Amino acid sequence: MITGAAFTAFLLGGLPIGLVLCLATLSYVVATRNWQLFDSYLIQLFGGIDSYGLLALPLFILVGEFMNAGGITTRLLEMTMAITGRIRGSLAYVNVFANGLISSILGSSTTQIAIMAQTLVPEMVRKGYDKNFAVATTVSAGLLGPIIPPSLIFVIYGVMVQAPIGDMFVAGIIPGLLIIAAFCLVIWLMGFWLAYPIEPHASVRERIGRFMRGLPTMLIPIVILVSIMTGLASPTESAALACVAALFLGLGYREIDLRQLPQMFLRTGLNTAIVLYLVAAANVFTWVLIHGQVPQVVASWMTSVASGPVSFMLWLNLILLVIGTVIDGVAGLILIVPILYPIATGLYGIDPIHFGVVVSINLTLGLVSPPVGAALFVGASLTNTKPSDVFAMSLPFCLATCVVLVVLSIWPWFTLALIR
Template identity: 55%
Template sequence: MTLVAFLLLLVIGLPIGLILCVAALVFIYDTNNLILLQSYPLKLFTSLDNFSLLAIPLFILVGELMNGAGITQRLVQLAAAFVGALKGGLAYINLLANMMVASILGSATAQIAMMSQVMVPEMQRAGYDRAFAAGLTAYGGLLGPIIPPSIVFVVYAVLAQVAVRDMLVAGILPGLMLTGLFILVVALLGRKHAYPVGTRQTWPARFAALRNALPMLAIPLVIIGTILGGFGSPTEAAAVGAVLAVLIGLFYTRSLRLRDFPLILIRTGINSALVLFLVAAAGVFSWVLIFGQVPQTAAAWIQSVATTPMAFMLLVLVALLVVGTVIDGIPGLIMVVPILLPIATDVYGIHPLHFGVVVSINLILGLLSPPVGIGLYVAAQVSNVSPLRVFWVTAPFFLAACLALLVLALVPWFSLALL
């Protein structure tokens, strides 16, 4: 009954947070455990009673502030100064600028929308195919939820009850690996296609671009340095980053005005509420699943299919790629972690941070996979091209992401080396 209600509401198109809450209520009535209704509101509240969750609105605030402070253009100029003269220089610029923006925004869809408006017209004017430019920007946006600060990793850390700091650190090498593979794909495609070559800049011009962008780069460095150095928690680091973003926007770039703050805070509040409601709904849904012994039942079935940790991880990769094509990253994470994490850690002995990196990237990749692929649709809509054409033109990047995911799943070192 609960599964039928869940799938029906999903097909109707109800927001996933409401689906989780309603499914929990259906389970309570279906099993006649009405006593659970007394704890239902309390469980919604206690799911958010976690200091680490304050990092989410603060990271979102940092992204909003930097977006209003004119970050994108300066980072694009910095990337252009050093790689613009290469064959396919604008493609490299797109990826490197995306990587630098990812370290600040932490949101794939926001990054794809913003960077598509900046990079796609520029690449088209230089002679690149518009669909390729849109797809490349979308895959660059894939780095947003992986490179710290990452809202997806914060949510996973809360769900898995692991240190947010450790989870953010675990994403550094995977994010760099994915960036490196995408750069390699651009280099290989450049040998096949006649990508245009940009203008080589002088070293004084490069140093000028670096000087202009250094304050922007200081924000992620301060955030990550605060966390890695043990000077503060991720929440406190995010607060420091927000203050630094305000100072840079007001006094350095001068693109931020006091009259912009109400709208920035409203957008931050709305986006934070959406994410935090999902977390609260996940708490209730997980509570119901555990009460109904769903993880134990799933563990018994998975053990009959996957006899080794490697087989289990491969099974997870396939299953979550399918889930990720129809459900966004954070909702998908909220749905699968309560079921799969106990199996991964207790049955197969997989490190929770390693499992978190693989699961998060796996679900995020679904943002760029048909039939839903919201990241593809965002890039295609902003760029005014067909989503399906965007996918096929940039299929090599999808294969590279799948390869990176397979390596990360089978080699825990990349997730755990910096801990």
């Protein structure tokens, strides 16, 4: 009780979530007067990041840096525009498809949304799309970042529960495609009351030229997925290969200056340090939760309301949708997994990979949901729109994602088909 109250007080006080976790852990030690726990405090902090799998984090972040500076985003947009052609509302579909392609390189929704909000939203507005719809489409499609491999949240989950990170990446492919299909259906249905413009005619030769200019950028996701799925490289090694591919592409396009590398490495190090601090703090907080028998209490309640695996997963969706509105995706993952993972796998026999994919998708919905909604506020601030207006326009996309979550919860095949 005291630990929970301390956690809530620190969180509402506006402290960073990593510091909240560490201070809440200390409050438990003080409240129980179990001073021997102090001896293991630093050991538990270090143990949280003492994992080879976490080496993939800075490498995937560095891939994103090379991509941003190398003009890869622009070429991906041109390629998707060449594919969609002159169908009504083609730029909206391009937005979704391009986010899907960029997700397969970046794996970070906030960075992805920041890029797309500044590149595609102005173009959509210039072509006659409603600005709030353009931003809502961009923000919602940014949810693909943590789902389509490579995914930073999958790396963290895999390290936390000792699940194969490569299997997590592969398991995210079909759910990601389902979300893309659901978003395209939403755009098509919204087209009945939103007057989508039609792109000007482009010759076959122009479209082929756009497609060919963007085709080399597909080398990055191909390197990642093929090396993992064939067993030629681990996720960490595939991330290193992707870094090399992204750097050579940027140099080949003559848009990366080698003098920029120190700043890229510095930003990569800072972003990695933030994530690793969260993981370390989560490990020590999990250690205290287990010591206080919190998982056993939650397990007792869950077994009283959930009669089977499907019932448990549906309850899980409801709980996580609420949690995701107030806690960031990675922080929510760090808090929830240690409590619910043993229940899901131990009591209900749910596959760890299936559980991880559903939890990750669920928590990423919080990125576009008030009151926190980090992605929502990033997209709105970069485009000078009201977050409330953007959220209202993004509700159909959120509902579509919820439908996909229900499908995944009832039929695990969609997450496990490619790894079994």
